Amino acid sequence: MGDDAPLFYQTPVELVRGDGVWLDDIGGKRYLDLYNNVPCVGHANKRVVAAMAEQAATLNVHSRYLHSGVLDYVERLVGLHHDGIEAAVLACSGTEGSEIALMMARAATGNNGIICTDATYHGNSALISRMSWLPVGTDRSGIRSISTPQLFRPLQEEATEAELLQLHLDQLRATIAGLEADGHGLAGIMLCSLLANEGLVQPPSGWFPQAVDIVHEAGGLVIADEVQAGFARSGQWWGYLTNDFVPDIVCMGKPMGNGIPLSGVAASHDLVTGFRQKHRYFNTFASSPIQAAAGMAVIDEITDRSLVTQVTDVGQFLLTALQTLQPDHPRVGDVRGRGMFLGVDWVHPGTTEPDVEGARAVVEALKERGMLLGQAGQHGNVLKIRPPLVFEQAHAEHFLEAFAETVADAHA
Numbered sequence: 001m002g003d004d005a006p007l008f009y010q011t012p013v014e015l016v017r018g019d020g021v022w023l024d025d026i027g028g029k030r031y032l033d034l035y036n037n038v039p040c041v042g043h044a045n046k047r048v049v050a051a052m053a054e055q056a057a058t059l060n061v062h063s064r065y066l067h068s069g070v071l072d073y074v075e076r077l078v079g080l081h082h083d084g085i086e087a088a089v090l091a092c093s094g095t096e097g098s099e100i101a102l103m104m105a106r107a108a109t110g111n112n113g114i115i116c117t118d119a120t121y122h123g124n125s126a127l128i129s130r131m132s133w134l135p136v137g138t139d140r141s142g143i144r145s146i147s148t149p150q151l152f153r154p155l156q157e158e159a160t161e162a163e164l165l166q167l168h169l170d171q172l173r174a175t176i177a178g179l180e181a182d183g184h185g186l187a188g189i190m191l192c193s194l195l196a197n198e199g200l201v202q203p204p205s206g207w208f209p210q211a212v213d214i215v216h217e218a219g220g221l222v223i224a225d226e227v228q229a230g231f232a233r234s235g236q237w238w239g240y241l242t243n244d245f246v247p248d249i250v251c252m253g254k255p256m257g258n259g260i261p262l263s264g265v266a267a268s269h270d271l272v273t274g275f276r277q278k279h280r281y282f283n284t285f286a287s288s289p290i291q292a293a294a295g296m297a298v299i300d301e302i303t304d305r306s307l308v309t310q311v312t313d314v315g316q317f318l319l320t321a322l323q324t325l326q327p328d329h330p331r332v333g334d335v336r337g338r339g340m341f342l343g344v345d346w347v348h349p350g351t352t353e354p355d356v357e358g359a360r361a362v363v364e365a366l367k368e369r370g371m372l373l374g375q376a377g378q379h380g381n382v383l384k385i386r387p388p389l390v391f392e393q394a395h396a397e398h399f400l401e402a403f404a405e406t407v408a409d410a411h412a
Helices: 044-057 068-079 094-109 162-179 207-217 269-279 289-304 307-328 357-367 394-412
Strands: 015-019 021-024 031-032 089-092 112-118 143-146 186-192 220-224 247-250 263-267 332-338 341-346 374-376 382-383
Touching: 021 357, 021 382, 031 068, 031 374, 031 394, 044 289, 068 089, 068 263, 089 094, 094 186, 094 220, 094 247, 094 269, 094 307, 112 162, 143 162, 162 207, 186 207, 186 374, 207 220, 263 269, 263 332, 289 307, 307 394, 357 374, 357 382, 357 394, 374 394
Parallel strands: 112 143, 112 186, 186 220, 220 247
Antiparallel strands: 015 021, 021 031, 089 263, 247 263, 332 341, 341 382, 374 382
16 A cells, blocks of 8 residues: 555554444454544444445446435435525545535636635545645635634734634635636635634634625635534534535535445535536446435434434533633643534643644543544644544543543643
8 A cells, every 4th residue: 555554643553343432453452432423323333234235235336327215315415404405416525525516616607716714624636635725825726715714823813803703804805806806706615614624713703604795795606515514513414504604515425324435515406407517427436326325324313313412412511521621731722612523722831832742642642541533623733522423421421531631641
């Protein structure tokens, strides 16, 4: 696989089985999974496995044949969204979904310009990677960024929240004007609806809906990236509901198939039809019966097990407990997030300066205690807590005990 293949931890973990929120390595050590959102309804979920096995033993073909299971799944999927979301294009990865969304926005508007934040990630293809870590003021073939809207490391020190909001909105307006002046025009803005890769930062109140209004007034479309934020992760079905805005196009991925490669882009019937007529998009492994079977089983599990409510309750318990620890530990600069997606901003004591190496050491120490989580954020110093949705309060209490010990050791 070549040198430098990406693996977690100084000594990588070789996993051999999973069950719910637990993972076992080759030596028999058991880990509590606080990272993996792909198996959102749990590792080796029996309902999903049974649905996949039954469909695989019956039929699996590409999308140029009719299959009622695929149609039923898409109908159910778009029904989980607001009324303006009426149709979907299925794919296999979040990157593919992001590409479809950009192509759809450009096809509908006739414009090329796309706006993102300066610390985002929406995929790794040649087109989509142009949005990753894009400095403000840089143009990548009509893609330009705005500063990540946040309160913890503000764009201007000592500014009030209302002043920060205005600064960010003014920057968005100026970016739109620049795209228009340079002949790109505005096709749209693409935003993770929880600002996940930005570090789960909290924007000034009202930023999302007001930014959406500005883009719409300029004739652009709003794309919500729900690849990480969606499927109950935030305590609501979609992150855009949590942050109170209405997108024109929605990208979905990771948790859709609980491990089966499945992604989707949903929008109005007109937007989807316009995209299909212009691009004739086809994906050999997408819109398949086995994808639909897995996807339907995931929705059934989230619904039947009331996981939206569980995520809200357990997530709030975990957030409150971590915030209670914060005042006694100066390296814990901020604790934030929604539902079952939390971030601990690890800093040098007495500052907001990111401590990347310190965060890495915490991740390694927690691994030794049987807890798996990761690092994220604009600076790579945010401890990323994102377990499967079936994570319960007893699991949270188990993690909190190990986390408190680890943080105390780091402070000593």
